[in-house]
Amino acid sequence: CGCGRGGDLNRLTALGYDAAGWDPAYRPNGETRTSDIVNLGFVINVIEDPSERAQTLLNAWALTRSVLVVAARSDWEARSVPGRPYGDGILTTKGTFQRFYAQEELRAWIDDVLGVRSIAAAPSIFYVFREEVRAQAFLAARVRRRPLPRTRIPTPSRPRVSEMLYEA
Secondary structure, three states: OOOOOOHHHHHHHHOOOOOOOOEOOOEOOOOOOOEEEEEEEOOHHHOOOHHHHHHHHHHHHHOEEEEEEEEOEEHHHHHHOOEEEEOOEEEEOOOOEEOEEOHHHHHHHHHHHHOOOOEEEEOOEEEEEOOHHHHHHHHHHHHHHOOOOOOOOOOOOOOOHHHHHHHO
16 A cells, blocks of 8 residues: 555565565555555555545555554644645645644544544554454553552651750
């Protein structure tokens, strides 16, 4: 669903993972197949047509057996990318389209298109699980790993030794 030149695929394969990818510009003959994990990383933000963008998300979801990872450019990045308004994004000075998303906007869009609740993994990165039980296990694991806040119990003030000597 847009693996670019395949750098991530090469690194994953070198680490021993079974990885495949397709990209319309760089890997048009690349493999698309169902997989436990499908990564749609920084793909939807470069698609100009909103309906094509939604269809790309649906296509990625159709290939997903366990979890779909969706990442897009954050709206706070827009101020550092020179360009001019174009559709619902900008046309950069390099001639590429970029669509920037606010966190809740991206979540709402994913949830609306897929009809499934997504979970924020990090800013502008969402997980969409096929099975609700896996989504709940992921959320529970995040809560369990958080350290408990340290509570400082105030100690009563003690008299100084010099004060005790002069009180007698």
